[in-house]
Amino acid sequence: MTEIASDPDAALKGVADGATVLVGGFGTAGQPVELIDALIRTGARDLTVVSNNAGNGDHGLAALLAAGQVRKIVCSFPRQSDSWVFDALYRAGKIELEVVPQGNLAERIRAAGAGIGAFFCPTGVGTPLAEGKETRTIDGRDYVLEYPIRGDLALVKAHVADTRGNLLYRKTARNFGPVMATAATTTVVQVDRLVDAGAIDPEVVVTPGIFVDRVVVCPASTELAEEGAAG
Amino acid sequence: MTEIASDPDAALKGVADGATVLVGGFGTAGQPVELIDALIRTGARDLTVVSNNAGNGDHGLAALLAAGQVRKIVCSFPRQSDSWVFDALYRAGKIELEVVPQGNLAERIRAAGAGIGAFFCPTGVGTPLAEGKETRTIDGRDYVLEYPIRGDLALVKAHVADTRGNLLYRKTARNFGPVMATAATTTVVQVDRLVDAGAIDPEVVVTPGIFVDRVVVCPASTELAEEGAAG
Amino acid sequence: MTTATIEQPDRGPLTRTELAQQIAADIPPGSYVNLGIGQPTTVADHLAPDSGVVLHTENGMLGMGRAAQGDEVDPDLVNAGKVPVTETPGAAYFHHADSFAMMRGGHLDVCVLGAFQVSGTGDLANWHTGEPDAIPAVGGAMDLAIGAKDVFVMMTLFDKQGRAKLVPSCTYPLTGVGCVSRVYTDVATFDLTPDGVVVTATFGTTVEELRSRLDVPLLAG
């Protein structure tokens, strides 16, 4: 049953030190900034963060890293033109990095949500990122065995939720949200807008409410809010 | 690139004897009856059919079985109140049956479409359907190793296609269609209606056109057509 | 979970309707629930309208409503038993792999299944009698058995020949191993716990009498 939280702090009650947190977004698109800000305010430390990137600029995920709350980050592409916070922590030996090919990251998170124990995967065979991993040739093709990535907590940004927790996303901000929502003990979602149950066509629901524990409305920035009001 | 076929026979050109055919549908919901009828007319023999059920009544999949064109059926639930065609063939030893748990059927078809070589699955552990299969304990839970199910041909029923092959389905007639469309060398889809590219909101596409080789319009039965016209 | 056994020896066994009511009453409000084909489907009729229970049907839907009637019948909207149903506000459709991922990933709170046999350790046999002329058909039974946080079995405690269906070890082919958490029958309700089988209620019988008819050691809750 999905709970509608009054604000991001209420939505993030009970995060423990040492938690593994799945954080949606591809760069800033779909990054749940208000939830990350609330995570910073919880003061939870020693976190493992799973996200495609390692923060951009000084806000959102980058701010969480700068606050020293993250012990390890699991991501596909940490280094970007604006990842100076991560870069400095990494070079100072203050954060652990596990690089995972982007497709493996997505599929391993899906596997956690789908009850798959492990899967043989074609990506990374013969590369340094498969070193030490079990391999197998199946039907003449080589595969690497990959394991699920589960979270204690998933932070996701969606566009619209109904009161049952059903979610719609917006354009390429969808990215990791739908798989991360399935793979955490507790999934918290920030949305631009909340509507009544029945207001979303059942044919177009992207994330069914069964995967959503808490929803909190964080109205979009001015530009988006105007766009939303227009249509 | 998706081809729009003029009729079901044109859509089914080139089916070889011995082909593995994935057939969508859950009972009659989503069963691509007009495509199956065209498959019967091709005269292709010695087929392996992968479908959730083994035919209902005397039409569609049941008619294909009755025509003696199917050597083997892979399904989760052959026996139904109206599966007399299959029942008689099976008891006469004229058709081979492989029973696969429904979730394994779906996930194995998905795996074929997603490039997964095999996966450790929790369903069926310790049951007769896992006998002889590789098992492994991962994080204290037992799993069975399951392999992909690929098709030479997939026959799928959807509701609406655009000229790019993007598909929408209707209610629970969606069932196996989206995964089967990803898992065959050639995917042929019958739809109630064809619309221009751009007429389907990109946010609500269920099967992107990349998975669809041929589309053919087979207007729905009278009742549905009336319903469609009304809204 | 153990609760004090309530013995009701002075009434008859539960009717099918009472059994369904009993199970419906034990499903926590707001749960996501899958009801198996056949008898378990009737549990839906007894869920309180304000329970917030969301029904899942493995052929691709959450928020399934009651059986369709008259003009509501739509061949594209059926439940796992292929019976036409309706949708409720807040429903969602999805494809089969997503639907079973939902089950297999442990996201359903409760599923209710029929059974030929259940063992004291929670093994379930409900898909195949194993008779030589039977056509095997498993459907989603094995996925449901391992997929819900709690698997409730709904059955008569004895078959027509009077043989117990709660057994030390299943003789029918298994559906799942150690997966059942609670057994609801016409004459008694059982919790299957790591400590053993706990009788939580009896109807028209006593724990003592059950002990004499079952080969499974019984604890009183």
Added chain:
Amino acid sequence: MTTATIEQPDRGPLTRTELAQQIAADIPPGSYVNLGIGQPTTVADHLAPDSGVVLHTENGMLGMGRAAQGDEVDPDLVNAGKVPVTETPGAAYFHHADSFAMMRGGHLDVCVLGAFQVSGTGDLANWHTGEPDAIPAVGGAMDLAIGAKDVFVMMTLFDKQGRAKLVPSCTYPLTGVGCVSRVYTDVATFDLTPDGVVVTATFGTTVEELRSRLDVPLLAG
């Protein structure tokens, strides 16, 4: 596939624009194509409007359009390089697991990638220099490398120090093994076939001259 080599020794090497044009011209009409970050992205500018080529971006879209300008810029609509883009009629959005399943399942016809090195047998190195102070970042490179039916590499044939980037064996960390089918460079185009490396065109050089500068045996197409 082999074609007769067209030697064009009397012109200069291809410019970046000519190289992108060359690749665009070789993409079959109606193909589903992923263009890697950086130089490969520019191939899109040279696809014929009626080519029917559909662009995939691994962050969850088919039918990606050109870069967004002015009011078109929407932070929720970006390509794999996080550059704002537009959508075309018939586009579709999907989540990351579906997007990469599409790649890994072999559904893309062509992907075009940059490279540090390519071996004569099609091994690709394009994600990591392996230098001790470099921060590793792989993104979708390894998935793209194994995921398309044809992987085209777009690069200069020699690095700034004049060292060949088409090599007998990659010295940089690998992205994928035996995955590259064609190499487009400023001075020559190569098909990597089971029989060996076939030169299909030269620009400002000859096959003979290339033989003297590369450690990979070259066949003339």
